[in-house]
Amino acid sequence: MSRFLSVLTHGFWKDLPPFRLVLGLCPALAVTASANNGLGMGLSVTFVLIFSNLIISLMRKLIPDKVRIASYIVIIATLVVMVEMILQAFFFGLSQQLGIYIPLIVVNCIILGRAEAFASRNPVFLSAVDGFSVGLGFTLSLTLVGSIREILGTGTWFGLQVMGSAYQPFEFMVKAPGAFICLGLLLGLMNAYSRYRGENVLQS
Secondary structure (H helix, E strand, O other): OOHHHEEEEEHHHOOOOOOOOOOOOHHHOOOOOHHHHHHHHHHHHHHHHHHHHHHHHHHOOOHHHHHHHHHHHHHHHHHHHHHHHHHHOOOHHHHHHHHOOOOHHOHHHHHHHHHHHHOOOOOOOHHHHHHHHHHHHHHHHHHHHHHHHHHHHHHHEEEEEEEOOOOOOOHHOOOOOHEEEHHHHHHHEEEEHHOOOOOOOOOO
16 A cells, blocks of 8 residues: 555655656746646646556566567557547647647657656556656646746736736746746745755755
């Protein structure tokens, strides 16, 4: 039970991407101009993470070691194509907003990293739980960055007006430099909190 709980919760803080692992920074910077985009990208990655971990764990004893990375990429690419088709069929506007970053999920280092480090060495159920944990942590991270940028940059949240009519949008936040600053400040705050708790941090 303790092993299950450890796997279920490690993606929310200990291995929280992009703030703790500092992985998956490209989509975190590129598509988080709004909370909706961050949530959509996060859920897409979570879908691929769960099912790629599940399939790779299921086939780990059948895949020859020499071709394991190529096999992982084929599995991940197949799942990404499924996500792209689902978005185009049912969420066309979001698909247009995320653009090229949906196909680029294939080369997201979080997914291949979890496949190699966890799914290839652990049972099916725990591997699926690992994908869920890391994927949900990634989704929450991107939604948080997107929310901050959207609220400050346009005065809205998920498209709804949340700031008063007198609010002057800080448009800098929805541009590329705003993404770097927002992500950097959140990363700094989390590292400061970790130091306060006496934890080791990546930048130490």
